[in-house]
């Protein structure tokens with residue numbers, strides 16, 4: 473797995489270096505900075521985890537931190553909006569204004585490395601990794617995702633799987649249906665559901681990233697892992713016939729969604745499946761956190777899950793990580809928080825509530841439900857692919873353009889126009 477995982481990262485992110493030789497970055501100037509830490513500075517934790525399905529894990533982590541460090545005041549500075557829809561803009565303006573939060577949520581991969589690290593805004597954390605003995609506690613693939621030029625810049629708290637198709641068990645059973653494994657099966661099932669008056673597929677693209685999320689799973693299922701990865705290093709062009717085929721399939725899927733998709737967010741769309749008003753939903757496994765913790769549904773009783781069509785054995789990786797921005801006044805406190813976030817205890821407090829699996833390889837599986845246990849196994853054996861919608865595959869500027877283009881596509885369904893936009897956005901990406 474490690475070899476496979478490193479290979480895709482080398483391809484997708486251009487970081488394949490061996491990290492074992494990294495030296496500690498603790499220096500006298502770092503120590504001096506830390507020594508000058510102001511007493512009473514708040515630990516401001518910036519994320520987009522607010523409200524239903526999002527905040528339970530973070531709250532558990534903060535509670536644990538406060539038990540261990542009652543002297544440090546914590547401010548939960550979360551900004552609502554799925555996938556960082558609003559938080560990322562707030563963060564950008566704060567970073568530009570040299571007013572960074574103490575630590576912030578950032579996806580491993582391009583969002584971190586080509587964004588904040590390339591802009592010189594992050595402190596390396598190699599010393600923390602060595603101090604905490606983490607070098608062999610996270611999968612090499614994940615350490616690569618949070619590293620650039622031999623330095624490590626953030627700590628992964630989790631691994632989310634993006635390519636999951638959730639389905640309402642009762643709706644499927646009542647209609648004598650099996651969850652689809654291929655696109656052909658998906659359309660067969662969808663036609664049968666439609667004939668019965670059930671919305672086959674839920675979508676809530678009030679925030680456009682959800683449609684990009686669906687689209688990237690179709691890309692992965694159509695292209696396969698190798699070709700999907702080639703999109704991100706320019707080896708495969710977005711006007712390749714396979715991409716066109718994926719766009720056509722995506723278009724066809726959009727023929728089966730709920731009419732009010734553009735007024736729903738990801739939780740509202742999940743609710744359609746929870747209530748049996750829609751049968752299927754493609755969403756990352758934060759949806760499981762929402763189903764179980766907020767809607768009190770039972771895994772494998774009320775809802776089931778399978779990989780999205782044609783992606784069995786493939787794992788769309790999303791990892792939420794936190795780092796240490798340059799110029800914060802309380803780096804010691806931030807490192808204490810990061811140390812907890814990267815610990816087994818921290819990860820096992822956060823992930824069972826969030827729906828994700830732990831980023832660490834030595835977490836306690838008994839703390840996770842059936843879905844979590846199976847996902848941990850799947851991650852070990854799967855071909856890994858970086859998510860576009862969630863920041864790993866390409867830089868933020870590209871993701872923004874794709875979100876806009878996909879959003880237009882959902883209503884206009886103009887295949888050539890979407891392909892043209894993808895091609896021109898990708899050309900700019902390479903400059």
Ligand code: GAL
Pocket residue numbers: 520521526553554555556632756758790791792862
């Ligand atoms: C992703 C993030 C997840 C989850 C989701 C919905 O980008 O990685 O942790 O919060 O957005 O907001």
